[in-house]
Amino acid sequence: MFHQNLGPIVQRAMLELETFKPSILEKYDREVLIRLYWQYHPRFKSFKILSTKNANMLDIGSGNGGLFYWKEYLLPARADMKMTALDLQKGEHFGKYERYLVFNLDSGDIPLPDNSFDFIFLSHLIEHVSNWRSLVENCARLLRTNGTIYIETPSKHTIDLPSKEFYIRKGYLCTTINFKDDFTHVETVDLDEVGDFSSEFNLITLEKGICKIPFLENTLLSAGLQQRDAELCQYGLWSKLLFSSYLTLCKQ
Numbered sequence: 610m611f612h613q614n615l616g617p618i619v620q621r622a623m624l625e626l627e628t629f630k631p632s633i634l635e636k637y638d639r640e641v642l643i644r645l646y647w648q649y650h651p652r653f654k655s656f657k658i659l660s661t662k663n664a665n666m667l668d669i670g671s672g673n674g675g676l677f678y679w680k681e682y683l684l685p686a687r688a689d690m691k692m693t694a695l696d697l698q699k700g701e702h703f704g705k706y707e708r709y710l711v712f713n714l715d716s717g718d719i720p721l722p723d724n725s726f727d728f729i730f731l732s733h734l735i736e737h738v739s740n741w742r743s744l745v746e747n748c749a750r751l752l753r754t755n756g757t758i759y760i761e762t763p764s765k766h767t768i769d770l771p772s773k774e775f776y777i778r779k780g781y782l783c784t785t786i787n788f789k790d791d792f793t794h795v796e797t798v799d800l801d802e803v804g805d806f807s808s809e810f811n812l813i814t815l816e817k818g819i820c821k822i823p824f825l826e827n828t829l830l831s832a833g834l835q836q837r838d839a840e841l842c843q844y845g846l847w848s849k850l851l852f853s854s855y856l857t858l859c860k861q
Contacts, residue, residue: 612801639841643841662689663689665727669696731744731758732760736797772790782838785843800817803856813858816857
């Protein structure tokens with residue numbers, strides 16, 4: 610799927626953005642828009658429903674640990690989930706997790722027991738490591754049978770998108786559009802290649818695709834432009850430009 614030519618879709622989106630005129634907003638306030646965006650996003654869906662009851666979940670690349678708050682954000686509530694955070698440094702919300710680990714993924718095998726997690730979350734993390742194959746092999750080792758891995762990463766074509774400065778000059782406040790806007794990115798990752806490699810470790814692909822929510826993207830952009838809101842602009846741009854791709858794997 611990810612080898613398909615997305616160029617025509619992306620080019621049309623870029624042309625639309627050149628002449629985009631904000632619409633009159635009547636239905637949705639800011640918080641409603643953000644809630645709707647995440648409610649239908651593959652990342653949120655995976656967190657909420659792709660693990661069993663009382664799952665042990667490993668959040669790799671946890672950042673500040675804000676993912677914890679998704680447990681009670683919208684339905685279904687996931688107070689049953691036991692979460693472990695892992696990152697280069699302790700995030701401000703890591704104390705909310707059942708446990709946390711400060712670890713550099715480029716330094717070797719993750720020092721956690723085999724077959725100890727039901728769900729592993731790799732959201733915008735795989736593009737930051739020097740050896741994604743080693744990371745996937747580690748995750749396969751840590752994952753229990755029937756467990757799930759969710760991987761999300763910038764799409765391959767983001768390396769050729771305009772920079773964030775290009776869109777900021779046009780009034781779209783944002784932080785990341787081109788892959789290199791984030792200086793900590795190492796390389797774009799082909800998720801078809803990840804899926805093929807994962808099969809060596811009894812991981813099968815359940816789902817893969819592009820994170821795109823057409824119904825909301827123009828409304829997000831309109832609200833973002835009118836309210837000078839970087840978060841709303843960013844979500845609209847990410848959707849329209851097919852910024853993120855995702856892959857869901859299950860261990861046989």
